[in-house]
Amino acid sequence: MSTIQNVTVAGSGVLGSQIAYQSAYCQKDVTIYDINQAAIDQAKERINGLRALYQRDLNITAEQFAAGLHRLTYTTDLSQAVAHADIVIEAITENPKIKHSFYQQLAQVAPQRTIFASNSSTLTPSMFMADTGRPEKFLNLHFANQVWLNNTAEIMGSPKTDPAIFSEVVAFAGEIGMIPIPLKKEQPGYILNSLLIPFLKSGLGLWTNGVADPHIIDKTWMKATGAPMGPFAILDMIGMRTPYNIIRTTATQENDQVMLAAAARLKTMIDAGQLGAESGQGFYHYPDPAFTQPDFLQTTTQAIPH
Numbered sequence: 231m232s233t234i235q236n237v238t239v240a241g242s243g244v245l246g247s248q249i250a251y252q253s254a255y256c257q258k259d260v261t262i263y264d265i266n267q268a269a270i271d272q273a274k275e276r277i278n279g280l281r282a283l284y285q286r287d288l289n290i291t292a293e294q295f296a297a298g299l300h301r302l303t304y305t306t307d308l309s310q311a312v313a314h315a316d317i318v319i320e321a322i323t324e325n326p327k328i329k330h331s332f333y334q335q336l337a338q339v340a341p342q343r344t345i346f347a348s349n350s351s352t353l354t355p356s357m358f359m360a361d362t363g364r365p366e367k368f369l370n371l372h373f374a375n376q377v378w379l380n381n382t383a384e385i386m387g388s389p390k391t392d393p394a395i396f397s398e399v400v401a402f403a404g405e406i407g408m409i410p411i412p413l414k415k416e417q418p419g420y421i422l423n424s425l426l427i428p429f430l431k432s433g434l435g436l437w438t439n440g441v442a443d444p445h446i447i448d449k450t451w452m453k454a455t456g457a458p459m460g461p462f463a464i465l466d467m468i469g470m471r472t473p474y475n476i477i478r479t480t481a482t483q484e485n486d487q488v489m490l491a492a493a494a495r496l497k498t499m500i501d502a503g504q505l506g507a508e509s510g511q512g513f514y515h516y517p518d519p520a521f522t523q524p525d526f527l528q529t530t531t532q533a534i535p536h
């Protein structure tokens with residue numbers, strides 16, 4: 231058993247709100263921190279939206295869901311948010327500059343005993359350990375979207391992470407209903423994103439290069455491999471902002487013109503409010519997206535240029 235009871239989740243977007251509620255649902259006392267009241271209000275809405283999903287997927291009662299809600303508190307004051315934290319799980323925007331600055335601020339106000347864990351999809355703990363002032367108590371704890379269902383938690387230390395802290399976080403992940411996946415060494419993208427990101431980029435490349443439309447790309451993958459979703463359905467599930475940030479950053483570093491063009495397409499969708507499943511529209515319409523319909527794999531219509 232871990233000694234972690236008081237959990238602070240910093241950043242209450244798509245993943246932060248899920249991690250926070252899942253921890254509270256599993257009996258932890260959870261404080262949610264975000265930068266302003268609008269973000270907090272949005273988090274409350276997101277978490278209320280989880281009720282139907284938990285009831286549908288885990289068959290729980292409204293009372294069981296409400297018990298989790300009662301273990302959540304919200305604040306925009308970082309000192310207050312972390313005053314009693316055994317662990318801070320950072321789930322803020324996937325942008326190194328913002329994360330550096332966040333850890334520097336956090337290091338000044340968090341108790342020395344507090345463990346810091348980053349949910350970053352692509353950035354390693356080595357990148358931020360100097361900012362934290364406690365490299366031995368810092369590591370990554372990476373969740374997958376829809377944490378209550380896709381319940382993997384990849385745990386990845388830097389070379390400086392204390393093995394005892396690593397074990398503590400492995401135990402904590404189990405206590406909040408995750409299947410802990412300890413990694414033996416640092417790997418940008420862990421196991422999941424080392425596989426997933428090249429896959430999503432390949433799909434976006436096929437679309438941006440004009441080879442095929444998103445639904446056709448998804449159909450091909452689903453029909454040929456038996457997979458339940460293709461790359462564009464997965465992008466919708468993740469939500470467009472995080473893939474956009476990841477792809478734009480790596481494409482800029484690598485001067486990859488196709489991925490820069492793909493990032494621009496994602497940006498157009500984000501600006502139009504097409505954020506994926508959470509906004510009801512992305513590459514598919516929700517709540518009943520075409521890829522879940524029985525006839526989806528039977529049709530292959532797309533405009534063919536002459």
Ligand code: NAD
Pocket residue numbers: 240241242243244245246263264265269320321322323324328332349350351352372373374375467468469471472
């Ligand atoms: P998001 O854009 O939905 O949410 C980011 C949140 O961070 C927002 O609420 C924003 O207000 C807040 N924020 C920004 N700057 C902040 C600061 N300085 N202090 C506190 N809060 C701040 O993003 P997301 O998709 O939830 O991703 C968050 C993190 O989780 C990223 O590191 C991402 O790589 C990781 N992640 C995302 C997914 C996914 O499927 N979306 C999966 C695994 C991991």
